[in-house]
Amino acid sequence: MRNDMPKTFALLASSALLVAAASSAQAQSDRSDWPDNFTVGTASQGGTYFVYGSGWANFISEELGISGGGEVTGGPNQNLALVHTGEVALGLTTMGPAAEALAGESPLAPGVQMDNVCALFPMYETPFSITTLADSGIDSISDIPDGARIGFGPAASTSDTYFPAILETLGVDFERRNGGWSDLGGQLQDGLLDVVAFAAGIPIPAVSQLEVQTDVNIIEFTEQEQQQVLDAFPVSPFMIPASTYQTLEEDARAVSMWNFTIAGCDLPDDFVYEITKLSMENNDRLREIHRSAAFSIPENIKYNTVLPFHPGAARWYEENGYEIADDMIR
Structure with missing residues (x-):
């Protein structure tokens, strides 16, 4: 019996390596459709959007190992337009401009229904x-x-x-x-x-x-x-x-x-899931970026009654016991 022990250990070790390799390959394949880099639309320098958005972009970039950063913009209305067209992947907006953009009443593009914009997580009021x-x-x-x-x-x-x-x-x-x-x-x-x-x-x-x-x-x-x-x-x-x-x-x-982070609805689900997971599970890091992030917690998703949630974001909420109505998921 003792003579078979080394063989048993070898088989177990070999199986473990195969499982690890398969997991690694799976993780790699999950990223195959991820963007190589990303930009977060913020607002003007000297405002909270710029501080919050740039810091959040750097945090996500470091954690996911993808090049990313914040970009100075005209604020919520422009961010909605930039995300809708895919010129930036992520952005920050308030619910008033979001409702107008979805209805085709944005002052930047009257008549254009910006329906390629999905919600990620609540920021603050x-x-x-x-x-x-x-x-x-x-x-x-x-x-x-x-x-x-x-x-x-x-x-x-x-x-x-x-x-x-x-x-x-x-x-x-x-x-x-x-x-x-x-x-x-x-x-x-x-x-x-x-x-x-x-x-x-x-x-x-x-x-x-x-x-x-x-x-x-x-x-x-x-x-x-x-x-x-x-x-x-x-x-x-x-x-x-x-x-x-x-x-x-x-x-x-x-x-x-209320303000929410937003993403293009066509971004890969796994990519958005990981961004949401990092953001919602590391509030201490977000508060280091700006103390208004004390309100960037999943309990506040109820304040979005306008934009559909990205399915990648919705998956994290549902896995963690937060309910989102079916008609509020893209």
Whole structure:
């Protein structure tokens, strides 16, 4: 019996090697249709999308061993168009622009139904907040003078799409300006703008930088103003925590819109599955990129009622006990 032991071990070892080789070959074949590289559409520098998106792209690139990175774009509307056409594989968007794009009502491509865009995972809520210089005399929305020069972010961004209409609803008369968040923050500091109307994940890097360099006011909505906006737009009530900025002494009332990462619906299922798995199982890494990622958790998939989930992403959710309705899976 003892004489047969070495042969038995040899057979077992040989079988193990064959299984490992088969598994390795299978893993390799699973990647055969994966892209060689990828790009994540973000937004302008100085905003949360750029920080979050670029950091997330680097994380995915390192973990999957595929070249990838973030790209400066005009924000959610442009990201939807770029993902739909396949010019970028992944992107970041908010639910308002996503609904418009799916319905063929994108301001960038009226009449084009962007149906090659699928949801991956929730990011965070985008609060709509207003910042002025402390010595401007503007302490509330009603204080904004007629003809005020207001920066609304990059053209066709979520902020530029919704914030002008929000302020018009609240009776504000203004001169509209566009630009990247860092640039608009600099213009505010230099007195070239009266107000910057930010729609970005908090803390907004440009606002945090402004606080270091000068005294600012972060203007909240009154209860009545908030309700007016809730009645007129696809937004939710939100409170900006006082801990977000050194300027705030107490929570500030605002409204918000949810953000999700997106992918081309034609990307390989296994590729998207691995991206979703990495993102949803490593929240600590995402929070190192930007602290707004504390909300990038699978429980928040319920806030996507617009875009179908990519089947690769849906597979991870279903394997981990999160239900998605059949009609919300591509």
